[in-house]
Amino acid sequence: MSVTLGIFGAVALLLGIVILASLLTWVERRLLGFWQDRLGPNRVGWQGTLQIVADLVKIFFKEDWTPAFADKTLFVAAPVIVMATVLLAFAVVPLTAGSGIAPDLNVGLLFFLAMTSLSVYGVVLAGWASNSKFALLGGMRAAAQMMSYEVFMGLAVMGVVMLAGSFDLREIVRAQSKLWFCVPQFLGFVLFLIAGIAEAHRLPFDLPEGENELGAGFHTEYSSMKFGMFFVGEYAGIVLISAMVVVLYFGGWMGPLLPPAIWFALKVTAFIAFFILLRAALPRPRYDQLMSYGWKLMLPLSILNLGVTGAAILAG
Amino acid sequence: MPDEGFRAAYEAGAQQTVDGIKTVWVSRERLLEQVRFYKTAPSENYRLLLDISAVDESRRRKKPHAMCRDVTLVYHLLRVEDGAELRVKMPLQDADLAAPSLCGLWQNANWYEREVFDMFGVRFDGHPDLRRILMPESFAGHPLRKDHYSRATELGPFTMSDEMLAAELAAMQNLPAAGGLVDGKDDDADTMVLNLGPNHPSLHGVLRLVVKLRGEEILDVLPEIGFHHRGAEKIAERQSWHAFIPYTDRIDYVAGVMNNLPYVLAVEKLAGVEVPARAKVIRVMLAEFFRIISHLVFFGTMVQDVGQLSPVFYVFTDRERALEVIEAICGFRMHPAWFRIGGVAADLPAGWDELVRGFLAYLPKRLDEYEKMVMRNRIFKARTVGVGEYGAQEAVEWGITGPGLRATGVNFDMRKAKPYSGYEEFAFDVPLADRGDCYNRVKLRVDEIRESLKIIAQCVKTMPGGAVKAMHPAAMPMPRDKVLQDIDTLIPHFLNASWGPVVPAGEAAVTIEAAKGLNTYFLVSDGATGAYRARIRTPSFAHLQMLPLISRGAFLADLIAIVGSVDFVMADVDR
Numbered sequence: 077m078s079v080t081l082g083i084f085g086a087v088a089l090l091l092g093i094v095i096l097a098s099l100l101t102w103v104e105r106r107l108l109g110f111w112q113d114r115l116g117p118n119r120v121g122w123q124g125t126l127q128i129v130a131d132l133v134k135i136f137f138k139e140d141w142t143p144a145f146a147d148k149t150l151f152v153a154a155p156v157i158v159m160a161t162v163l164l165a166f167a168v169v170p171l172t173a174g175s176g177i178a179p180d181l182n183v184g185l186l187f188f189l190a191m192t193s194l195s196v197y198g199v200v201l202a203g204w205a206s207n208s209k210f211a212l213l214g215g216m217r218a219a220a221q222m223m224s225y226e227v228f229m230g231l232a233v234m235g236v237v238m239l240a241g242s243f244d245l246r247e248i249v250r251a252q253s254k255l256w257f258c259v260p261q262f263l264g265f266v267l268f269l270i271a272g273i274a275e276a277h278r279l280p281f282d283l284p285e286g287e288n289e290l291g292a293g294f295h296t297e298y299s300s301m302k303f304g305m306f307f308v309g310e311y312a313g314i315v316l317i318s319a320m321v322v323v324l325y326f327g328g329w330m331g332p333l334l335p336p337a338i339w340f341a342l343k344v345t346a347f348i349a350f351f352i353l354l355r356a357a358l359p360r361p362r363y364d365q366l367m368s369y370g371w372k373l374m375l376p377l378s379i380l381n382l383g384v385t386g387a388a389i390l391a392g
Numbered sequence: 393m394p395d396e397g398f399r400a401a402y403e404a405g406a407q408q409t410v411d412g413i414k415t416v417w418v419s420r421e422r423l424l425e426q427v428r429f430y431k432t433a434p435s436e437n438y439r440l441l442l443d444i445s446a447v448d449e450s451r452r453r454k455k456p457h458a459m460c461r462d463v464t465l466v467y468h469l470l471r472v473e474d475g476a477e478l479r480v481k482m483p484l485q486d487a488d489l490a491a492p493s494l495c496g497l498w499q500n501a502n503w504y505e506r507e508v509f510d511m512f513g514v515r516f517d518g519h520p521d522l523r524r525i526l527m528p529e530s531f532a533g534h535p536l537r538k539d540h541y542s543r544a545t546e547l548g549p550f551t552m553s554d555e556m557l558a559a560e561l562a563a564m565q566n567l568p569a570a571g572g573l574v575d576g577k578d579d580d581a582d583t584m585v586l587n588l589g590p591n592h593p594s595l596h597g598v599l600r601l602v603v604k605l606r607g608e609e610i611l612d613v614l615p616e617i618g619f620h621h622r623g624a625e626k627i628a629e630r631q632s633w634h635a636f637i638p639y640t641d642r643i644d645y646v647a648g649v650m651n652n653l654p655y656v657l658a659v660e661k662l663a664g665v666e667v668p669a670r671a672k673v674i675r676v677m678l679a680e681f682f683r684i685i686s687h688l689v690f691f692g693t694m695v696q697d698v699g700q701l702s703p704v705f706y707v708f709t710d711r712e713r714a715l716e717v718i719e720a721i722c723g724f725r726m727h728p729a730w731f732r733i734g735g736v737a738a739d740l741p742a743g744w745d746e747l748v749r750g751f752l753a754y755l756p757k758r759l760d761e762y763e764k765m766v767m768r769n770r771i772f773k774a775r776t777v778g779v780g781e782y783g784a785q786e787a788v789e790w791g792i793t794g795p796g797l798r799a800t801g802v803n804f805d806m807r808k809a810k811p812y813s814g815y816e817e818f819a820f821d822v823p824l825a826d827r828g829d830c831y832n833r834v835k836l837r838v839d840e841i842r843e844s845l846k847i848i849a850q851c852v853k854t855m856p857g858g859a860v861k862a863m864h865p866a867a868m869p870m871p872r873d874k875v876l877q878d879i880d881t882l883i884p885h886f887l888n889a890s891w892g893p894v895v896p897a898g899e900a901a902v903t904i905e906a907a908k909g910l911n912t913y914f915l916v917s918d919g920a921t922g923a924y925r926a927r928i929r930t931p932s933f934a935h936l937q938m939l940p941l942i943s944r945g946a947f948l949a950d951l952i953a954i955v956g957s958v959d960f961v962m963a964d965v966d967r
Contacts, residue, residue, distance in 0.1 A: 112705035209586050213608065213948070279699060280771060290948075359771045360699025362949045363608060 090163050097311035098128045104311075104352045111356040132304075140300035143206065150205035155298065155305035158198030162312045165191035169319050170246045172329040172336040184245040185237065188320060189230055192275050195313075196222045199277075202306070203294040214293025217363055221274055221281065224370045229271035231378035235264040235385040236324050249328035258325040260388075263381045265325040267374060272317035274370075276310065279355040281366065318347035407457045407481070411661050411900040415479040417459040423482050424492050430469055430478060431497060438469035438478050440788050441494070442903070443912060443929040444504035446512045450486075451538045452918050454897045462486040463512055467494070468901065468912065468929065472788055472802060475809025477903065484514060493519040500791040503937045511536035511625075521572065526618040526966055529563050529570075530556075535626055536925075542626050568602050571614040582606050586948075590619050595955060596693065597962030599936075608948045613940040620966035628926030632892025633659050633866075634733060636923070640913075641727035643928060644964040647686040647907045648718070649678050652731035654904045654913040655926075657812060659733050661900040662917050663866040663893070669856040671735035672814040677748070677851035678730060679813075679904075680844040681718055684755070685711050686907035687837040687844075690959045694834055695766050697956035698775045698949075703766055710758055717747045733893065734867025735860045745852050752849055759841060767835060776830035780942045780954035787828060790941070791934040794909030795836040796958065800828035806905035813904075817854070818847050830957035837959070866893040892921040901927075908932055908959050928967050932960035 102117060102124060109116025117124040142151055168184035181187055196219060203215015237243060239260060240251035251257075258265045274281040290296070295306045322328060322343040329336035331343075361369065405417035418426050430436045447464045449455065461483035469478040484491060493516040494501035505516045506525040513534040516522055524531065533540050541547065568574045568585050589600040598619035604611040624643060628636050640651040653675060660667060667675075688711045692704035715725045721744055722728035722737070730737050766772050782792070784800040797804060805822040807815040823839035825832035861867055870885040887893070897919035903912040909931025918924040935958045943951050 108701075112702045113709055114705055209584060213586075279701070282699075356702045357765075358700065359695065359766075359769060359775060360949075361771050362775060362947055364947065365774055 086167070090166065093163065093166055093312055093315060094308060097308050097315055098132070099125075100311040100314065100348065101131065101307070102127045103348070104355075107349065107352045108356055111353065135301060135304045138300040140302065143208070143297050145207045146297065147205040147207065150201045151297075152302070154198045154202035154205055155295075155302045155309070156198075157201065158195055158309040159305045159312070161191045161195040161198065162309050162316055165316055166312075166319075168245055169316070169323060170249060170328060171340055173246070173249075180244065180246060183243045185233060185243045185248070185324075188245075189226070189233075192229070193226055195275075195309075196226075198309075199294050202298070206294070206297040208297050210290045210292075210296045211294050214290050214296070218277065218294055220363075221277070221366060221370075224367060225271045225274035225281075225374075228267055228370065228374040228378045229275065231375075231382055232264045232267035232271060233324060235261045235381050238382075238385050238389055245323055245328075249323055249330065252327040253330060256325060256327040261325060261381070261385070263377060264385070265321070267378050267381065268324065269321055270374065272321065273351065273354065274366075276313040276317050276351075278310075278314065278351055280358040280360050282360065314348055314351050315344065318344045318351065321347050405457075405459065405481075409479075409899045410664075411658070411902065413477045413479050413901060415481065415899075417457050417481045417483065419459070420482055420484070420491060423480075424494075424497070427467065427469075427480060427494065428497055430480070436471075436478075437473065438471050438476070440470040440472055440793075441467070441498040441500055441504075441791055442470045442477070442910065443468040443914070443927070444494070444501060444508060445914065445927040445929070446508045446514060446536070447916055447925045447927075448512065448536060448538045452916075452924060454918060456899060457481070459483050463489060463514060465491055465508065465514065466914065466927070468914070470903075470910075472797075472804045475804070475806060477901070479901070489513055490515045490517055492517055495519055498791070499789050499941075500934055500937055503933065510534065513537065523570065524618075526621045528560065528618070530559060535623060542623075542630050567600075567616055568604075568614060571602070571616075573602055573604055573612055573614045583611060588951075590616075596960065599962055599965075601939075601951070601955075603948070603951065605948065610943050610946050610948065610951055613943045613951070615936060615939055617936065617962070617965050620962040622963075622967065624967040625926050625928055628923045630922065632921050633895055633923065634888070634892050636926070637731065637733075638727065638729035640928075641729050642963060643930060643967055644686070644906065644908065644911070644932070644961050645726065646682075646689050646961055648682045648726055649675075649722070649728055649730050650682040650686070650904075650906050651911070652729065653679055653813065654902045654906075654911050655915075656731045656733055657902040657904070658900045658913045658915045659866075659895060661902065662898050662915060663733065663864070663895045665734045665862050665864045665866055667735055667813075667862055668859045669814070670858045671860045671862075673851050673855055674736050674740065674860060675731060675813050676815065676818070677848055677855075678718065678721065678728075678736075680847045680851075681714055683844050683907045684841050685714050685718075687841050688714075690837055690956075691762065691766075691834065694953075694956035694959070695772070697952045698772060700766065700769070700772065703762060706758065706762070710755060713751055713754060717744075717751050720744065720747055732861060732867065732869075734862035734864050739860045740855075745855075748848060748852050752845055752852075755845060756842070759838060762838065767838065773831060775949075775953055776834065776957070778827075779830045779946060779950050780833075780957060781827065781829040782938070782942055783828060786938075786941075790938045792909070792938060793934070794905065794907075794931055795823075795840060796828070796833055796909065796935055798822065799825045799832040799836050801826045806903055806910060810903075812902065818850050820844075820846050830953050833957040833959070866895060894919065894921055903929075906931060908961075908964065909935065930964045930967065932962075932964035933967075936960050936965050 106116040117127040120126040120130045142148060165188050168181050168187050199218040200215045203211045236248060236257050239257060240248040242248060295303055298306060326343050329340040331339035407415040407417060409415050430438045445466050447466060449460055449464055450462055463484045465482040465484060467480040491514055493505055503525060505519055506523060508514050509516060509522055510524040510527050511534055574585060584605045586603045586605055588603060589595045590598040600616040602614040624639055627639055637652055640655045641648055643651045688707040692707035696704045719725050720741055722730040784802045787797045787800045801824055803822060803824055808822060820843045823836050825836055865884040869888060870881050874881040875885045895917045897917050899916050901912055901914035903910050911931060912929035914927040915923050916925040939958060943954055
């Protein structure tokens with residue numbers, strides 16, 4: 077009975093995340109519109125809130141075309157991998173003290189890192205299986221970018237692990253009951269956020285897509301719902317990274333007065349808005365600049381962060 | 393003294409033209425050494441090859457010179473120190489349409505000679521890559537010859553058979569080999585040929601670039617143009633002088649009436665029309681408005697090309713403000729075709745000055761924001777500083793003009809060097825930079841917007857009264873109130889309205905500082921109601937030609953930044 081209930085709960089939660097992620101496309105377009113002195117979608121439903129329904133109907137009726145020159149199996153598998161890994165990572169995110177799919181997993185943080193690493197496969201395979209030059213270049217960029225930024229992401233969160241003394245995300249949140257980790261781990265927070273943007277390949281780290289030179293990068297050849305899965309996967313990725321930032325550095329569900337779930341949602345929303353603001357504000361660096369920025373600046377900084385945190389714990 | 397020999401040759405070949413540009417006829421045998429003399433001799437120093445074009449003389453009734461034969465090649469040279477121009481003409485006979493190539497002397501002769509080959513069938517000996525450039529390889533005939541039809545309706549109905557389609561596709565696939573990008577030998581595993589366009593989000597129109605890459609590093613670029621070719625020069629030969637004005641609007645389609653200006657100035661020179669002071673100032677004001685619009689569109693799209701998504705929306709809002717003013721004055725927005733032979737179409741509307749002042753007060757604040765948001769942005773600088781760089785020497789050698797030339801530190805602006813349409817009356821600075829990279833090409837345009845605002849402010853302040861159109865038989869249309877009163881105005885009105893004004897035989901070229909660089913209209917009149925030949929020299933064509941040179945060694949993402957910073961409009965390239 078409890079297993080059935082658990083599965084039901086998990087499916088409901090994941091469905092909620094997918095719907096939330098799709099709704100984000102509307103939020104993003106409206107916010108971008110606001111920041112760019114224009115309206116954005118405001119016709120379907122109240123203030124355009126049903127835009128996503130219209131988009132879904134449209135995208136389902138598009139021809140689901142698999143190029144003749146593509147590697148069929150991998151071509152279909154790639155968007156599934158992207159979508160699945162992002163959703164699986166949500167399993168360990170503790171929404172509140174008592175909810176979440178598997179929040180008590182004692183290696184929750186490692187599981188999250190593992191899942192984000194796996195999602196690289198989806199992107200790289202999409203680029204490879206498309207058998208198109210633009211997609212290949214996008215896939216290559218994605219591989220290099222995501223693998224490098226994963227290193228700093230992993231190193232950056234180690235500071236949190238050292239302070240909390242656990243890989244269990246719920247324990248990490250509880251360890252912040254006195255002081256959110258964004259204060260003692262400020263550098264770690266910034267590094268994690270930057271690496272997170274790179275993982276979600278959002279502007280200014282959207283080089284795998286690189287619209288201006290690569291058309292759509294790794295998913296150039298995708299259409300219909302297979303494209304839709306990349307699309308929703310990207311937005312689910314934004315929600316995931318925002319949720320992780322909140323869990324690791326901003327005290328998760330904790331906050332005064334309001335119920336924990338509301339606090340969690342508010343904090344996550346703030347970071348999602350920040351992601352969108354970035355897209356409205358910044359240009360895109362060049363591929364080689366991004367790599368040297370990562371290895372020459374981010375890596376030493378995350379090692380420094382690790383060392384200083386360790387020294388502080390030993391001294392204190 | 394070899395100079396004496398050249399001078400004697402000059403005296404013998406000199407031709408008088410109404411535009412006052414030194415014109416000299418040269419025989420084919422003497423062409424190379426004489427042109428080299430004009431380029432290199434310190435006393436001449438015409439270092440910039442502005443244009444190479446040709447005139448089919450076969451149906452011309454009034455031959456301009458004793459040396460004139462079936463086809464005349466026209467070389468247009470420019471001295472960047474003072475804006476002095478020189479026209480060298482070389483006669484050719486139909487039986488032997490071959491000329492020595494100037495590619496050894498000027499790098500940018502390459503595309504110009506290809507165009508003459510394409511349009512007139514003149515072969516250039518020693519040209520490294522003599523292929524058609526605007527028309528497809530499969531095209532039969534040479535469109536600008538007088539015996540070539542000018543309308544599709546002169547042929548039967550066209551159908552594209554499967555064989556033709558297959559042949560066209562094969563020709564497109566064969567381009568990298570035909571253009572010498574790949575030779576079949578060095579196709580190793582390290583290099584990749586990537587096709588960008590003709591439909592690509594960042595190529596600013598229908599341009600095709602075939603890029604040879606090693607990883608993401610560019611080894612070579614092969615541009616293919618002509619997709620936007622509409623035969624504007626051929627159309628000019630069948631329209632009346634007056635009716636061609638709207639076509640000029642669409643050459644550089646973001647710069648509207650700026651295109652009208654060199655055309656009407658050239659026609660006015662041919663017809664000897666003196667434009668009233670008020671019309672001149674109105675023309676300057678509108679031309680500067682369109683310079684601002686062109687630069688704004690450039691700025692927004694260029695910045696979007698390096699991934700910054702918002703400024704393009706802001707500048708289009710600004711452009712909308714400018715277009716509102718233009719619409720109030722001209723009644724149209726993008727392509728007002730507002731200038732007329734002898735003036736402008738109508739007087740300014742009541743309250744125009746308030747509208748203009750409103751815009752003058754609005755834009756500077758916005759420009760300050762763009763400086764903060766874009767020009768001082770570190771990622772933007774990282775993407776553009778030192779990218780796509782060329783020096784002053786190279787710029788002149790490749791016929792680069794406008795902000796692209798001034799970014800290298802060469803202080804050349806036609807509005808200062810050889811003022812036209814009363815620009816000498818206005819006080820403004822010419823922004824300069826010391827490094828010809830993408831960043832400075834963007835920066836100079838932002839600075840130029842401020843200078844244009846200065847000019848417009850002076851126009852508002854000093855706008856003279858009086859007529860906005862010359863009282864001249866060639867001016868179109870004649871003033872309505874006079875037409876119905878006296879026969880001397882009624883007759884020209886009737887003639888102008890039925891077949892258009894007749895312009896005396898002659899030749900005139902007018903070069904203006906357009907938004908993107910030098911724009912020249914070289915008009916030949918045979919004493920008829922339309923141009924015998926109209927040559928349109930556009931800055932975009934010259935600038936695009938330099939693209940492969942400045943892209944080699946850069947990254948793929950840089951190519952997009954370079955393409956954006958060069959500031960071309962494909963309609964301006966292909967005409």
